[in-house]
Amino acid sequence: MPIYEFQGNAPKIDPGAFVHPLASIIGDVQIGARCYIGPFASIRGDFGAIVIGEGSNVQDGCTLHVGHGRRCELEPTSHVGHGAVVHGAFLRRNTLIGMNAVIMDDAVIGESSIVAACAFVKAGWEVPPGCLVAGIPARVVRQLEEGEREGKATATRKYQELAVACLSTLREVKTSP
Template identity: 85%
Template sequence: MPIYEFQGNTPHIDSTAFIHPLASVIGDVRIEGGCYIGPFASIRGDFGTIVIGEGSNVQDNCSLHVGHGRRCELAPASHVGHGAVVHGAFLQRNTLIGMNAVIMDDAVIGESAIVAACAFVKSGWEVPSGCLVAGIPARVVRPLEQDELRGKVEATRKYQDLAVACLSTLREVKNGSGDQSWKKLSA
């Protein structure tokens, strides 16, 4: 996996975090234990600091970045869906950012809040805890139901389990290595 030091800042990655080999981690980044970072995620701490809290997941094709001298932080159990962009924002504990959502600088996503897929959270907006927000720009749709909150926790737990499974079982299969087991699925 490409992990790069930048201007003397080396990423710090807990040994229990899984970073997919096709993800990119640059500079002033801290990834805590039990995290899952998916393929093609870009986590660029070149201008400022990025912290990904324990048990969080950043899924395929996500971008995390931050402005000069600023901070982007995902509190523990944050869940960032496929293709989302989080730029200089703060996600409180147990949040879910839907697929292809965009979260801008200085936005705060309240604890146990869900940002719907494709939503745009403008700079500086504070999303209330325990609410669903959606739209462009995002607005509060309603408070979340208890079953939705439980479902979010369960989904995040599945990614925590996936991090453990990937650390122990994910192996690249080389074509032409003599092992043709990968062909069995198509036969």
């Protein structure tokens, strides 16, 4: 898998994390235990630090990046859906970022909140805890119901289980012509 040191900063990946061989990890990046990093994810810690907390997942085709001297952080059990972009933002514990959503610099996604698919969270906006945000630009739609929070937690656990399964069973297969 392409993992690169950049300007003396080498990624630190917990041995209990799964990083797909087609993901790209560059520079000042920390990935915690039980994380799942999907194929074609690009995690670029070239300009600043990126921290992915334990049990989080960054799915297929996501981009995590940060501005010069800045930080991007996903607290434990963060869930970033397919194709999403998180640029220099902070995701509090148990958040879910929907597919193809964009989260900009210095935005803070409150604990146990969900950002809907294709939403655009503008720079510096603080999403309150426990709510659903949607739209372009994103706005608070409503507070999440307990069942929705439980559903998110279940989905994140499935990705934690997938990380473990991939570490022990995922193997490239050579096909014959």
